[in-house]
Amino acid sequence: MNESDSELENALASLRPRPPGPALVQGIARELDAPSSRRGVIIAWTSGLSALAAAGAAVFLMLASARSPQGPSYELVRAEQSPAAMQLLSPVQLQDGSYARPVRVHWENTTRWEDPRTHARLINYRPNEHFALLPLETY
Amino acid sequence: MSDAHSEQDWRAWFAEHGARLRLVARQWTRCEADADDVVQEAFVRFWKHQRHLPGNPNALVITSIRRAALDLLRRSDRRTVRERAVAADADVAEWFEPEADPRLQALANSLPSLSAEQREVVVLKIWGDLTFDQIGEQLEISPNTAASRWRYAMDALRKLITARTYE
Numbered sequence: 005m006n007e008s009d010s011e012l013e014n015a016l017a018s019l020r021p022r023p024p025g026p027a028l029v030q031g032i033a034r035e036l037d038a039p040s041s042r043r044g045v046i047i048a049w050t051s052g053l054s055a056l057a058a059a060g061a062a063v064f065l066m067l068a069s070a071r072s073p074q075g076p077s078y079e080l081v082r083a084e085q086s087p088a089a090m091q092l093l094s095p096v097q098l099q100d101g102s103y104a105r106p107v108r109v110h111w112e113n114t115t116r117w118e119d120p121r122t123h124a125r126l127i128n129y130r131p132n133e134h135f136a137l138l139p140l141e142t143y
Numbered sequence: 144m145s146d147a148h149s150e151q152d153w154r155a156w157f158a159e160h161g162a163r164l165r166l167v168a169r170q171w172t173r174c175e176a177d178a179d180d181v182v183q184e185a186f187v188r189f190w191k192h193q194r195h196l197p198g199n200p201n202a203l204v205i206t207s208i209r210r211a212a213l214d215l216l217r218r219s220d221r222r223t224v225r226e227r228a229v230a231a232d233a234d235v236a237e238w239f240e241p242e243a244d245p246r247l248q249a250l251a252n253s254l255p256s257l258s259a260e261q262r263e264v265v266v267l268k269i270w271g272d273l274t275f276d277q278i279g280e281q282l283e284i285s286p287n288t289a290a291s292r293w294r295y296a297m298d299a300l301r302k303l304i305t306a307r308t309y310e
Binding site for chain 2: 009012013015016017018019020021022023024025027028029031032033035036139141
């Protein structure tokens with residue numbers, strides 16, 4: 005039997021490695037079926053904050069648009085959002101032994117309102133700060 | 144952060160590739176149980192932290208497997224020499240499904256007889272589906288060295304198969 009490298013390579017490729025045992029398959033399925041990974045938790049957490057902020061803004065707009073005959077009637081003149089400033093903090097070790105780098109993101113939302121009748125101006129300055137953990141690979 | 148493989152069914156992906164990944168892990172572990180642990184740890188680590196990365200996940204998973212295997216070896220250095228010898232001998236012949244073709248069976252039986260350096264190159268090329276460049280990166284050797292080990296492995300396998308076929 006004297007085969008060329010390519011014949012030998014094809015023969016090797018036709019060998020079938022034994023499949024993983026049920027314990028391994030079940031272990032991986034368990035991990036993949038876990039309700040949420042840490043990354044998922046962070047995303048859900050920040051999404052929750054965003055939803056809360058959106059709800060607050062909606063209430064503010066509702067109150068602003070609720071006109072009273074004597075009170076001012078503000079209209080939105082301008083909305084601005086500053087560039088986000090990101091601050092990377094020193095890595096920390098989590099309870100499960102893995103490492104993560106805390107990240108703080110800061111930006112400002114500013115809206116300017118004006119009552120066309122009295123020309124009264126209102127500036128709503130709203131700083132925003134979100135905090136999250138970025139998982140780190142530690143090899 | 145966008146997920147480059149958001150539509151990927153990872154359970155199906157593992158069902159398709161799990162057998163060859165386990166064989167790859169087996170090259171860097173002392174027994175089948177260790178290989179299972181390493182594959183699970185490495186695949187879950189990849190799935191949690193790297194599955195969103197673009198490109199073919201295969202090389203990333205194999206890198207994760209190698210790192211998990213090296214971590215396990217470092218952790219288990221306190222095992223006794225006896226434990227290692229028993230584990231190494233016990234299941235070396237169980238890497239592949241049995242083959243009806245005697246030449247293929249001889250080939251399957253011969254692979255574990257290669258030196259560890261040659262064998263890991265063969266396994267990474269055939270079942271890891273890596274190029275010599277990628278193998279070089281994994282093993283921290285040059286692509287030429289990887290190709291050279293491959294050629295020596297082919298020569299050795301030819302001799303081993305011939306010997307086993309006429310046994």
